[in-house]
Amino acid sequence: MTNASDGKNDPAAGLMAALGHRRSVRKFRDQAVPRELLMRVIEAGVQAPSACNIQGWRFILVENPDLRRALHEAGGSVMIPQAPAGILVVYDNTTKNMPYRDDIQSAAACIQNMLLAADALGLGGCWICNLPSPSFVRRLLDIPWNYSPVAFLMIGYPTDAPRREVARKLPLDQMVGVDRFPSGGQAKTPGRVTVHFLRFAYWGYRVTPQFLKKLFVNKLVDRYLTKKFDD
Numbered sequence: 416m417t418n419a420s421d422g423k424n425d426p427a428a429g430l431m432a433a434l435g436h437r438r439s440v441r442k443f444r445d446q447a448v449p450r451e452l453l454m455r456v457i458e459a460g461v462q463a464p465s466a467c468n469i470q471g472w473r474f475i476l477v478e479n480p481d482l483r484r485a486l487h488e489a490g491g492s493v494m495i496p497q498a499p500a501g502i503l504v505v506y507d508n509t510t511k512n513m514p515y516r517d518d519i520q521s522a523a524a525c526i527q528n529m530l531l532a533a534d535a536l537g538l539g540g541c542w543i544c545n546l547p548s549p550s551f552v553r554r555l556l557d558i559p560w561n562y563s564p565v566a567f568l569m570i571g572y573p574t575d576a577p578r579r580e581v582a583r584k585l586p587l588d589q590m591v592g593v594d595r596f597p598s599g600g601q602a603k604t605p606g607r608v609t610v611h612f613l614r615f616a617y618w619g620y621r622v623t624p625q626f627l628k629k630l631f632v633n634k635l636v637d638r639y640l641t642k643k644f645d646d
């Protein structure tokens with residue numbers, strides 16, 4: 416299989432370049448992001464396809480630092496309070512095709528558009544799905560029961576540090592199968608038991624009372640379990 420973006424007259428060259436340019440950005444200059452730019456990012460998001468064309472996305476600009484801190488203290492990523500701007504994407508959870516989570520798929524399409532637009536506007540962003548329990552987020556931000564928090568986008572002006580290269584883990588022909596699952600494409604995943612244990616531990620953390628999280632659990636999680644990125 417060849418790389419479809421090779422070749423001089425590739426009509427997708429501009430788009431492929433934009434896709435390749437976007438990288439997650441986690442370190443930002445101390446500079447506020449104008450509201451108009453955030454609205455442009457959202458405008459890009461809502462161009463995404465959505466299951467049954469429901470367009471069930473809604474957006475919360477989380478400007479108040481106390482709210483961002485609360486999202487972290489209740490179990491969300493330590494990075495949430497660190498970006499100059501943040502947009503929480505929520506989606507209508509009353510969609511029908513639950514076995515395939517059409518709500519999450521639609522929200523994800525929107526989020527990717529947003530990250531690409533942020534990049535094109537000279538901003539940087541990172542998709543954060545490490546959030547407190549949905550019920551906590553609903554209470555904190557007045558989200559009705561029929562909308563579910565999906566992800567928080569940290570957004571800001573990137574520092575001048577060079578962007579991390581993120582290599583694709585497999586060549587295309589190992590990721591693509593014809594009429595069946597690709598032969599060489601099994602990812603290295605932990606065994607089933609480990610996967611179930613990790614899910615159980617994750618659930619346990621989510622239901623840990625708030626005061627225990629604040630007291631010491633968050634510190635342990637941030638120190639030993641949170642994946643560290645140096646960008």
Ligand SMILES: Cc1cc2nc3c(=O)[nH]c(=O)nc-3n(C[C@H](O)[C@H](O)[C@H](O)COP(=O)(O)O)c2cc1C
Binds near residue numbers: 541542543545
């Ligand atoms: C569904 C989803 C959830 C993610 N959640 C987090 C997160 O909680 N914290 C974080 O730092 N990055 C998060 N990321 C960003 C990934 O770590 C990042 O996309 C990946 O390392 C590849 O790097 P790149 O975006 O620069 O290509 C998430 C990405 C996706 C798609």
